[in-house]
Amino acid sequence: MAAHAPSTVPDTAPVSGARLVVEALEREGVRTVFGYPGGAIMPLYDALTGSGLRHILVRHEQAAALAADAYGRVTGEPGVCIATSGPGATNLVTGIANAYMDSVPMVAITGQVATSLIGTDAFQEVDIFGITLPIVKHSFVIRSTAEIPQVFAQAFELARSGRPGPVLIDLPKDMGVGAAVPNPVSVERFAHPEADPQLIAAANALIAEARAPVLYFGGGIAIARAERALRDFAARTGMPSVATLKGLGGIPTDHPDFLGMLGMHGMRAANMAIDKCDLLICVGARFDDRATGKLDTFAPGATVIHIDGDPAEIGKLRRAAVGISGDISKILDALDARPAHSEHWAALCRRQKAMWAMSYDAPGSGIYAPALLKDLSEAAGDDAVFTCDVGQHQMWVAQHCRFSRPQAHLTSAGLGTMGYGVPAGIGALIADPDATVITISGDGSIMMNVQELATLRRYRLPLKIVLIDNSQLGMVRQWQELFFEENFSEIDLSDNPDFADLAQAFGIEAFTIDHRDEVPAAIERLLATNGPILCHVRIDPRANVWPLVPPNSSNVQMLEKAK
Amino acid sequence: MTGQLTIDFDLHEGAVLRVLGLVERRGFEVRGIRMTEAADGRGALALDVRARDASRSLDTVAGQLQRLHDVRNVTCIQGVAQ
Numbered sequence: 001m002a003a004h005a006p007s008t009v010p011d012t013a014p015v016s017g018a019r020l021v022v023e024a025l026e027r028e029g030v031r032t033v034f035g036y037p038g039g040a041i042m043p044l045y046d047a048l049t050g051s052g053l054r055h056i057l058v059r060h061e062q063a064a065a066l067a068a069d070a071y072g073r074v075t076g077e078p079g080v081c082i083a084t085s086g087p088g089a090t091n092l093v094t095g096i097a098n099a100y101m102d103s104v105p106m107v108a109i110t111g112q113v114a115t116s117l118i119g120t121d122a123f124q125e126v127d128i129f130g131i132t133l134p135i136v137k138h139s140f141v142i143r144s145t146a147e148i149p150q151v152f153a154q155a156f157e158l159a160r161s162g163r164p165g166p167v168l169i170d171l172p173k174d175m176g177v178g179a180a181v182p183n184p185v186s187v188e189r190f191a192h193p194e195a196d197p198q199l200i201a202a203a204n205a206l207i208a209e210a211r212a213p214v215l216y217f218g219g220g221i222a223i224a225r226a227e228r229a230l231r232d233f234a235a236r237t238g239m240p241s242v243a244t245l246k247g248l249g250g251i252p253t254d255h256p257d258f259l260g261m262l263g264m265h266g267m268r269a270a271n272m273a274i275d276k277c278d279l280l281i282c283v284g285a286r287f288d289d290r291a292t293g294k295l296d297t298f299a300p301g302a303t304v305i306h307i308d309g310d311p312a313e314i315g316k317l318r319r320a321a322v323g324i325s326g327d328i329s330k331i332l333d334a335l336d337a338r339p340a341h342s343e344h345w346a347a348l349c350r351r352q353k354a355m356w357a358m359s360y361d362a363p364g365s366g367i368y369a370p371a372l373l374k375d376l377s378e379a380a381g382d383d384a385v386f387t388c389d390v391g392q393h394q395m396w397v398a399q400h401c402r403f404s405r406p407q408a409h410l411t412s413a414g415l416g417t418m419g420y421g422v423p424a425g426i427g428a429l430i431a432d433p434d435a436t437v438i439t440i441s442g443d444g445s446i447m448m449n450v451q452e453l454a455t456l457r458r459y460r461l462p463l464k465i466v467l468i469d470n471s472q473l474g475m476v477r478q479w480q481e482l483f484f485e486e487n488f489s490e491i492d493l494s495d496n497p498d499f500a501d502l503a504q505a506f507g508i509e510a511f512t513i514d515h516r517d518e519v520p521a522a523i524e525r526l527l528a529t530n531g532p533i534l535c536h537v538r539i540d541p542r543a544n545v546w547p548l549v550p551p552n553s554s555n556v557q558m559l560e561k562a563k
Numbered sequence: 564m565t566g567q568l569t570i571d572f573d574l575h576e577g578a579v580l581r582v583l584g585l586v587e588r589r590g591f592e593v594r595g596i597r598m599t600e601a602a603d604g605r606g607a608l609a610l611d612v613r614a615r616d617a618s619r620s621l622d623t624v625a626g627q628l629q630r631l632h633d634v635r636n637v638t639c640i641q642g643v644a645q
């Protein structure tokens with residue numbers, strides 16, 4: 001931490017707390033907030049009118065938090081969500097947890113009952129500070145109106161710096177109503193400590209000796225904006241690389257030495273390379289169980305170099321021979337050694353990648369979702385942003401869409417939140433109004449935040465929704481089929497509404513396709529439409545995601561689609 | 564595995580809960596607590612802890628405590644107490 005110059009708020013006449021909140025948000029460069037009003041937060045809503053802030057009224061607070069999350073992922077700046085006390089605040093919880101698990105900058109503002117009523121079971125009182133303690137990077141209760149500028153400045157700095165995360169500010173009603181002369185603001189700016197040169201030297205020595213190195217990178221690349229350094233390092237060393245779900249796009253997915261996503265639904269070439277490597281360089285990833293499979297058989301022959309912005313991740317799950325925390329770009333740039341004898345290995349990995357490439361042949365005339373997604377992603381181009389929900393369709397997006405930057409792939413990785421897709425599309429479009437934003441959803445997931453179609457309509461946000469409908473909770477069905485002896489329990493959604501009718505009832509253009517001949521025209525229509533549009537795609541309810549590593553197995557024990 | 568964690572922290576609202584919650588959630592039982600307030604207004608917590616399973620490491624939890632905004636310093640000693 002380095003101390004930093006205080007910025008002072010002029011000490012003139014007393015200002016209302018709500019007004020101080022608005023001013024603090026404006027000082028942080030916030031232009032849009034996502035929220036939903038109610039009793040305890042009314043002073044803030046009162047101050048919003050006439051301010052320079054744009055408020056997006058969602059139809060459920062969870063969507064405000066998830067949209068703010070997507071906004072944070074796209075811009076790198078905290079997304080802001082606002083809710084009232086009690087049920088408004090508890091409705092934010094899933095979105096806050098989502099941001100926490102994926103290290104996304106966010107500031108959540110909750111109304112609270114007046115200070116004198118806290119702890120009395122007052123109307124719409126919940127201890128949201130206590131409820132969210134394990135899922136925030138930090139949190140505050142405003143105890144004095146004069147402290148509002150300081151708390152907000154600190155909250156934004158904490159949310160965006162180091163390993164980013166959500167910060168909650170609980171604002172009791174009297175703090176927003178009361179007026180005060182604000183106290184001066186002084187915030188310590190976060191700075192990574194310099195990496196230890198001895199560790200850099202040790203890592204360089206390991207790289208120079210490696211015969212079969214693999215670069216394994218994750219979401220930490222996007223957080224640190226270290227794509228340039230990562231790509232330079234990969235090019236310099238000629239190392240094959242694999243990505244986690246959140247890492248996708250750190251190196252363009254069509255790069256010849258990029259082997260694909262690793263893990264449960266990863267590419268066989270990626271998992272095999274990890275299995276055989278002698279040096280594993282993990283950058284901005286955390287050995288998550290979905291990525292590693294059975295941990296004690298993951299990269300069994302490898303020495304590990306672990307590089308991360310967060311020192312607490314190093315050695316958490318896998319011992320690192322060399323662990324370096326700090327600024328990822330600087331560390332990668334300092335790793336200038338090249339493996340002397342790894343050409344054979346790189347060539348072998350490339351051959352394996354070709355050998356195990358995905359196949360898009362599928363029998364019948366029905367729509368094969370992987371092929372549709374691949375064609376859509378190619379037609380949309382690398383500037384398009386994909387957001388997804390959770391389930392089979394999410395894994396198909398990761399496997400079959402192309403990404404040349406991590407910010408183009410907004411997915412709920414750590415928490416796996418069904419209902420993320422549409423709110424994330426809203427957040428992405430607010431962050432980048434000119435972007436082509438496409439949401440891939442499932443018939444289960446869409447219903448978790450279907451009310452946000454009204455938000456799309458209200459703000460005329462040109463989100464392109466592709467709803468992959470297998471009339472099942474597909475991912476759960478797949479697990480029941482494979483690991484619970486086909487005992488299908490509560491996965492049938494065949495009584496879904498007609499999704500095209502449903503979207504149209506919200507005032508959104510929509511159409512349905514169920515035959516593969518219809519795919520090219522559907523893609524063209526989706527991309528050519530200027531307003532929000534939903535394409536309802538009926539697919540075979542029995543389609544599964546392949547390949548697949550069974551739970552608690554090694555990543556090399558991948559199951560493949562029966563030919 | 565048992566051990567002792569000593570945590571120096573700023574006595575901000577919720578700090579004690581944050582520390583205890585983290586230790587519990589990350590796989591340790593808290594078996595003893597002593598808290599004092601230092602002259603400079605900081606808090607000091609000494610926790611006797613016991614791992615819930617063999618995979619838990621005191622160093623890891625110390626690193627995670629260090630990450631908390633309120634926490635200034637953490638030391639851990641393995642195998643003391645009880």
Ligand SMILES: Cc1ncc(C[n+]2csc(CCOP(=O)(O)OP(=O)(O)O)c2C)c(N)n1
Nearest residue numbers: 391392393416418442443444445473474475
């Ligand atoms: C909020 C939430 N509840 C439950 C789950 C568990 N879950 C994971 S995938 C899945 C099925 C998703 O179904 P759908 O959206 O139709 O996608 P599909 O797998 O069919 O592509 C469920 C229920 C979850 N991830 N999130």
